[in-house]
Amino acid sequence: MKKFIEGSHAVAEAVRMCKPGVVSAYPITPQTHIVERIAKFVADGELNAQCVNVESEHSAASLVLGASMMGERVFTATSSQGLILMSEVLFNIAGMRLPIVMVCANRALSAPINIWNDHQDAISLRDSGWLQLFAEDNQEAHDFICQAYKIAEDHKVMLPVMVNMDGFILTHGMEVVDVAEEKTIDKFLPSYNAPYKLDIENPMSFGLLGDPSVYLETRLALHKTMEETLETIPKVGEEFASLFGRKGVDLIEEYNIEGSGTVVIAMGSVCGTIKDYIDGSDEDIGLLRVISYRPFPKERIRKALKGAKRVVVLEKAISLGSEGPLYTEVRSLLDTDTTAISGFIAGLGGRDITFETLDEMMNVVKESPGERCRFLGVDSSLLKEEFYV
Amino acid sequence: MAQGKNIERHFDEHYFVSGHTACSGCGQAIAARLVANVAGPKTIIANSTGCLEVFSTKSPESSWRVPWVHSLFENSAAVASGIEAALKHEGKEDINVIAQAGDGGTGDIGLQAISGMLERNHNILFVCYDNEAYMNTGIQRSGLTQFEANTTTSPIGKVTKGKLHYKKPVLEIFAAHCIPYAASTSIAYPRDLERKVKKALETKGPKYLQIHVPCPLGWGHLPSLTMEIAKNAVLSGLYPMVEYENGEVVKVFKISKRISVDEYVRPQARFKHLIKDVGAMKALQEVADKNIEYYKLG
Secondary structure, three states, X not given: OEEEEEHHHHHHHHHHHHOOOEEEEOOOOOOHHHHHXXXXXXXXXXXXXXXXXXXXXXXXHHHHHHHHHOOOOEEEEEOHHHHHHHHHXXXXXXXXXXXXXXEEXXXXXXXXXXXXXXXXXXXXXXXXXXXXXXXXXXXXXXXXXXXXXXXXXXXXXXXXXXXXXXXXXXXXXXXXXXXXXXXXXXXXXXXXXXXXXXXXXXXXXXXXXXXXXXXXXXXXXXXXXXXXXXXXXHHHHHHHHHHHOOOOXXXXXXXXXXXXXXXXXXXXOHHHHHHHHHHOOOOOEEEEEEOEEEOOOHHHHHHHOOOOOEEEEEEOOOOOOOOOHHHHHHHOOOOOOOOEEEEEEOOHHHOOOOHHHHHHHHHHHHHOOOOOOEEOOOOXXXXXXXXXX | OHHHHHHHHHHHHXXXXXXXXXXXXXXXXXXXXXXXHHHOOOEEEEEOXXXXXXXXXXXXXXXEOOOEEEOOOOOHHHHHHHHHHHHHHHOOOOOEEEEEEEHHHHHHOXXXXXXXXXXXXOOOEEEEEEOOOEOOOOXXXXXXXXXXXXXXXXXXXXXXXOOOOOOOOXXXXXXXXXXXXXXXEEOOOHHHHHHHHHHHHHOOOOXXXXXXXXXXXXXXXXXXXXXXXXXXXXXXXXXXXXXXXXXXXXXXXXXXXXXXXXXXXXXXXXXXXXXXXXXXXXXXXXXXXXXXXXXXXX
């Protein structure tokens, strides 16, 4: 049923229909509307779950870890500083192979403190062992929830999934969302059947000390599973599409790439702006949207970029002292003798990425191709001259 | 043959079994068995990082015959809260949930998560095995290290000698959450310990039990003296055994034959510097005197 709905509420509706037994979170802007709505569902008896209001994000992640270890389907959500505070637990959850689903309302990291959107929070958790999906709009954020559980709870996967949605732009943005039917979700997502759990009938120990004789293999197994999910993700997306009648999750999205000499690569809601820009442009520009940042779909990207002469990576995060992390990874896939690649950083801390920003980017691509790490939309009056050339 | 039967019986009777790698004379291992045996098979344990976790569960082996999980250092109270929430969701209210940690995992890095667990009224027993320092990382001082004790981070130097600060009153902090039950005990009094575990598990809501467990390696005493030293801690007044219900003291272990702090510290290398320092010994004696006065242990 189509509803004009806020992004956070679209996500909360999806979580309700996935029927987690335990939900725990800690308030942080711009994530709060998600758990507020879930708490209301529980208070109204529309969701039969234990909703535990903890004293920190570290405990929120730890609490859902404990409940997941009991064989429960669980949910948490956070953003920015909260994600970073959770980070110790998030690595632990992946290592313990628990199929936890969380939403990260992407937001900049302090200092300076800033509550607005960029991708630095999630990107900093790149190596944690969580699958990371980036939604472009609220429909996707809504639809990714049940698909995330389906991927995570596959006994061949048993890894956590982070659904990323841009803070404010999506979480607080009102859009028309085709809200799923509960009975269709029930059909798509059976109840979770844990392959291992804390059980007094079959007492087992979890979280054991892994010394040098075993640790390396546990990481290899995790890595291999992560690579295997490159097949699981589109498969789940196809199953979703056949049941729900709209597109499901995939690793990447290709937009107007066929025959375009220039391909822009980006993630999240800015891709909507880029699509509009492409539609209004006389030039041959395509977009490659990375949906799955982890696992990183190398082959799919390489294949999609085959005909591109110029590749332009636009991202909302930076590996300080190096360059944009997405740029680094895309560059490693390309033959730089035949393909020019440029890297741009924009939108940090919620700075709007507009058509003017994209004009600036395309001008730089033409005039000085091969920029590795160029910031866009910079107010040079805020920088001392010696730092800004 | 007889030996085989004994081992079989051992595995039938205990829920924390031998084969682990604790040091000889480890007070924590003794306490852990007493706690697990009272709790019995209908128990789930969340364990913080620390000696107990390391010596009992080196992959692929485990000494635990009840479901047991270790996640991180500071989060066992939050993990246990998730376990308890799951049990509530499943309508299983007759299973004991225990979270446990050393003194560092309880009173320092774990304090916040435990405070949250107590405030939210989870039906969980939190057990602190208090050996008064970070033993797992090599004997560094914790908030619960006794005043003046020598540790690797509160060493005996030319200017300062031992821990400069008093032992953190963690039992009192948790009791101040007005939880239904909070108590301290010692492995020197196994019956007292067992009674308190039983009482805690029969009480609904959040409970806290702090157990004094000597560490021969960290305290610098003979493994054969573990029990005697634990007993002397209580008899000197340095480790009061008390019980709180809903924030009020309801019972204390009265000291029948009081001993001096000197007698308690003498066999322990961590207090060696007090033997020749009359002022320092007096200062620690004052701590014991204050405990006795405050809790009316005499």
